[in-house]
Amino acid sequence: MASYYGEILPVISRSADDEEDDEFAPQPRPLIVKTTSPSKDCETLCDCLVVTVGEVAWRFAESFFDLSRENKWADVEETRDEDHVGYEAISKSPKIAISFHTVSSGQRKTTFAVCKGHNPPEQIWPVTNKILGIPRGYKEVFVLSSSPVQEYKCDDPALLEAPFVKSLATSPSPTEHPIYPTLEQPNMFKNIVAAVISRCHILRVPAIAYVCFTENIHIDPASVLSLNQLLNTTQFRTAKDVGLASKDIVRLVANSHAKHGSLYT
Template structure:
């Protein structure tokens, strides 16, 4: 190669070196992807006795599986169903993703996905989910949880929090009409629901949709109760909107329609409404 002043320089080809650099970068990227996929894998952690029982090839002989997705749905079950001493925490799920990581850093606590089972009636299993489950983790969670449940004569009830801004209607919604419930059932569900059906073109998304889709494929009786609220975060009025569901839960589930003030105070937190003009 000649320079500007005519000096001839010998230049060796960098094609081999560039190929080697690209190969090492591809291997490094692949390793990072594998580590991220492994980290994002949903892990179920059961109590020692339940874990040993499941490893032996057994499954939960459930007549009712109740899933609460969101803070209001979870706290509603805590106040009206899980307040008695007849419930044991039998496991939890680890769901790592960027949003849960950020939330745990801000609050100082880990996000939750906890399983409860009745002591005197182990055929009832309740799960409270207050953490975010990413799209690529929904199928994992659903498959792994339902793989632990016998599906014959299983009834699934899902309580789900949702923003009223996601509700589509031709009619005007005034403040007095919120919060409100809508339901969506699998074809195997035959009983009456606690509220009206979800109107088109509204849809169910996230974990409730993944569970309902699984139940539809495997012919499991399931109903999703979606509560639309105009309040973000835990709210006592939104919690009360779930009350009609209590009468529709399985006969094996004991519930308290009017818990004491002390119980409600434990699970209902008053949130201060702040302006979003200043941080």
């Protein structure tokens, strides 16, 4: 077989290559659900499901909705085996892929599925199945995340003023949601965000994703507060004072920067 440049190349079967790739590809690790509340069946019922991916979204939810041990009812942990020696060496405790919290406001219940850590490609769909499969009764899904502004594609990057938020909704979309600009092509969502939105679109569950594009390596107040338009909607109505929560965000961010301030920590 001749290549574009003219040299002769051996013909290789793609089917054989695919089999070899599958053989050596990382396999998804099993996920175990561990309940932390005795009233699990009651806690799994909710009106709205909010998925937070990454630290910016987690800090937003934690500050405005006071996610704590008291309202956490389940953790989803990755199992470990002898094939993951490197992971064993890094951490002796199991990795928590998802934490579920339920927050009540009047007669309305909102479940938060918190994903703090990074999920490798082989874990994307198993984690997504747990996120959408464990809570029950929800009619709408909101996905909050963040991404480096360097990954955002546009004609003139010099005009970008980070942080900014882009959104993408399924059809049908949630009944009430803030109007952030729609994510333009060729940009696209990745990983857990893309998987959750795709699955909701297939299942005809109204869903919308919000991604904050930030230019800072570490978390900053402006990035967290860029999502505060959500607080004007019924789904995100909270009894916590917005002004006090904003101060909490600044305090949390300052402490986070202090931890990363040393070259040796």
